[in-house]
Amino acid sequence: xxxxxxxxxxxxxxxxxxxxxxxxxxxxxxxxxxxxxxxxxxxxxxxxxxxxxxxxxxxxxxxxxxxxxxxxxxxxxxxxxxxxxxxxxxxxxxxxxxxxxxxxxxxxxxxxxxxxxxxxxxxxxxxxxxxxxxxxxxxxxxxxxxxxxxx
Numbered sequence: 001x002x003x004x005x006x007x008x009x010x011x012x013x014x015x016x017x018x019x020x021x022x023x024x025x026x027x028x029x030x031x032x033x034x035x036x037x038x039x040x041x042x043x044x045x046x047x048x049x050x051x052x053x054x055x056x057x058x059x060x061x062x063x064x065x066x067x068x069x070x071x072x073x074x075x076x077x078x079x080x081x082x083x084x085x086x087x088x089x090x091x092x093x094x095x096x097x098x099x100x101x102x103x104x105x106x107x108x109x110x111x112x113x114x115x116x117x118x119x120x121x122x123x124x125x126x127x128x129x130x131x132x133x134x135x136x137x138x139x140x141x142x143x144x145x146x147x148x149x150x151x
Contacts, residue, residue, distance in 0.1 A: 018038065018049045020034060022058070057137040076120075
């Protein structure tokens with residue numbers, strides 16, 4: 001969609017925004033196909049791509065928040081393992097042939113560690129924790145998609 005966007009820096013005309021939902025990026029096959037479509041159909045330098053979490057991940061993170069509120073550490077651990085497993089599988093599938101797979105996977109391992117630390121932290125009120133947890137779905141998936149586009 002083309003819009004005129006107003007900001008503190010002025011008015012920008014003819015910016016196109018492409019919103020990619022979770023189903024468009026639900027697995028490595030979809031990520032590859034979507035990346036190909038984005039790079040061929042969306043080349044102008046003034047375009048923005050917005051990436052959602054992989055399908056089902058947002059609900060998983062909501063469940064993580066609920067398990068934390070209920071102090072259900074076993075469920076928290078299960079959800080975190082599942083989140084990590086799903087994303088590691090995507091990363092391995094997309095970047096497994098990368099010349100230096102360890103370097104490709106390292107940013108994601110750091111994000112997973114940060115999510116684990118956040119989930120077990122006691123330093124947040126409910127609203128702040130909820131927002132902080134939910135951002136991880138988009139954060140991880142946007143990094144996966146961005147890194148894949150750069151390959």
